[in-house]
Amino acid sequence: MANTPYPESYYAASANAAPPRPALQDDVETDVCVIGAGYTGLSSALFLLENGFRVAVLEAAKVGFGASGRNGGQIVNSYSRDIDVIERSVGPKQAQLLGQMAFEGGRIIRERVAKYNIQCDLKDGGVFAAITAKQMGHLESQKRLWERFGHTQLELLDQRRIREVVACDQYVGGMLDMSGGHIHPLNLVLGEAAAVESLGGTIYEQSPAVRIERGANPVVHTPQGKVRAKFIIVAGNAYIGNLVPELAAKSMPCGTQVIATEPLGDELAKRLLPQDYCVEDCNYLLDYYRLSADKRLIFGGGVVYGARDPANIEAIIRPKMLKAFPQLKDVKIDYAWTGNFLLTLSRLPQVGRLGDNIYYSQGCSGHGVTYTHLAGKVLAEALRGQAERFDAFADLPHYPFPGGQLLRTPFAALGAWYYGLRDKFGY
Numbered sequence: 001m002a003n004t005p006y007p008e009s010y011y012a013a014s015a016n017a018a019p020p021r022p023a024l025q026d027d028v029e030t031d032v033c034v035i036g037a038g039y040t041g042l043s044s045a046l047f048l049l050e051n052g053f054r055v056a057v058l059e060a061a062k063v064g065f066g067a068s069g070r071n072g073g074q075i076v077n078s079y080s081r082d083i084d085v086i087e088r089s090v091g092p093k094q095a096q097l098l099g100q101m102a103f104e105g106g107r108i109i110r111e112r113v114a115k116y117n118i119q120c121d122l123k124d125g126g127v128f129a130a131i132t133a134k135q136m137g138h139l140e141s142q143k144r145l146w147e148r149f150g151h152t153q154l155e156l157l158d159q160r161r162i163r164e165v166v167a168c169d170q171y172v173g174g175m176l177d178m179s180g181g182h183i184h185p186l187n188l189v190l191g192e193a194a195a196v197e198s199l200g201g202t203i204y205e206q207s208p209a210v211r212i213e214r215g216a217n218p219v220v221h222t223p224q225g226k227v228r229a230k231f232i233i234v235a236g237n238a239y240i241g242n243l244v245p246e247l248a249a250k251s252m253p254c255g256t257q258v259i260a261t262e263p264l265g266d267e268l269a270k271r272l273l274p275q276d277y278c279v280e281d282c283n284y285l286l287d288y289y290r291l292s293a294d295k296r297l298i299f300g301g302g303v304v305y306g307a308r309d310p311a312n313i314e315a316i317i318r319p320k321m322l323k324a325f326p327q328l329k330d331v332k333i334d335y336a337w338t339g340n341f342l343l344t345l346s347r348l349p350q351v352g353r354l355g356d357n358i359y360y361s362q363g364c365s366g367h368g369v370t371y372t373h374l375a376g377k378v379l380a381e382a383l384r385g386q387a388e389r390f391d392a393f394a395d396l397p398h399y400p401f402p403g404g405q406l407l408r409t410p411f412a413a414l415g416a417w418y419y420g421l422r423d424k425f426g427y
């Protein structure tokens with residue numbers, strides 16, 4: 001049987017120790033079978049266990065093998081499209097509910113870290129950096145919008161102030177969100193897996209769900225076993241393939257790449273990011289970066305539509321890093337890796353129920369560290385019969401990609417090229 005290891009990355013190289021987790025070899029019976037041990041799956045499992053459910057988690061590879069163990073580690077509030085877009089698309093009542101939840105994911109992460117003593121290098125403070133005056137204007141309205149929903153830990157940064165938090169000459173200003181921040185993403189998800197097990201949940205690694213037998217008593221099949229459950233939560237996101245064809249039709253896996261430099265040393269690291277905040281710029285195809293605990297610059301950016309793995313990641317990402325920080329021209333890149341996130345046409349998450357007992361959340365479109373933690377709570381509430389917040393997400397429209405499975409990749413790439421041009425010329 002295949003034994004899929006973690007892809008090589010800075011995170012895999014600096015992961016906290018984790019116990020071996022054997023593959024499922026039996027028939028087991030439980031209340032909830034969760035498919036996928038990333039943030040969505042484990043956040044759901046934790047909330048369910050805390051509420052007395054029995055839970056078994058099936059993971060095709062290893063805990064955090066997907067985006068949750070490879071991402072930029074940036075705790076970013078709200079959703080991939082902001083609350084004003086939601087307001088225009090679904091109206092004020094639903095937007096009000098979704099707006100109130102837009103800052104909850106970051107709080108959940110901090111609660112989890114504190115409650116389960118998770119060692120994941122958590123730091124407070126995230127900066128949105130504006131490259132153009134138009135982007136700065138957008139940040140000013142974003143601040144007003146977020147404050148309308150009670151989110152007040154925000155500070156606008158003018159050109160002088162942003163130089164005090166990041167040594168990059170590209171920016172005309174920015175916004176600091178002190179409830180943003182950053183983490184070692186793989187160590188967060190490993191800590192959450194340990195918390196699941198401490199509450200009596202079981203996690204089977206190297207155990208892909210290969211078939212779901214739907215019906216009143218659903219059964220999830222793996223190559224060597226099966227799980228009978230009252231409920232199933234599908235949390236495989238961009239790595240799920242065609243297990244649930246209805247979900248595959250409305251989303252598209254995309255790749256994005258990250259590099260980690262050699263350790264920069266305390267002095268250079270402090271010159272680049274004196275307060276150790278993380279930064280993302282405001283472009284449609286954005287660059288994002290931060291320092292690791294051992295003072296490497298972890299820099300990500302770019303999107304590969306259709307999730308093909310690029311041959312030379314360093315050749316794609318290093319020039320972006322040098323554009324922001326020419327002072328790093330002699331610094332070595334120690335790690336380069338790629339990971340997949342799931343894009344939806346609206347760029348809003350897709351949440352719902354198939355039949356009575358199969359629940360899902362997917363497609364946070366590259367902006368999921370906070371949302372996935374919230375999703376776990378909202379799915380667990382729905383299984384407990386409190387579906388108001390679940391319904392607010394489930395009622396968001398799901399659109400198929402134009403061009404179907406065959407043409408969705410070139411169409412989406414064309415759209416991104418257009419938005420990339422707009423960024424370049426400051427529209």
Ligand SMILES: Cc1cc2nc3c(=O)[nH]c(=O)nc-3n(C[C@H](O)[C@H](O)[C@H](O)COP(=O)(O)OP(=O)(O)OC[C@H]3O[C@@H](n4cnc5c(N)ncnc54)[C@H](O)[C@@H]3O)c2cc1C
Pocket residue numbers: 035036037038039040041058059060061062063064065066067068069070071072073074075076207208209210235236237238239240241243255256257258288300338339340341362364365366367368369370372
């Ligand atoms: C390179 C990269 C950088 C990113 N940076 C950021 C960032 O800085 N900030 C931010 O907010 N968001 C970021 N994101 C997005 C964020 O990481 C994701 O939105 C989030 O981790 C998704 O979590 P998930 O649990 O839904 O999916 P995943 O973490 O992908 O987990 C899905 C899991 O399901 C498993 N699985 C799939 N199919 C099956 C099956 N059939 N049976 C069993 N198991 C299965 C997979 O092996 C995987 O472990 C980034 C994404 C990438 C790829």
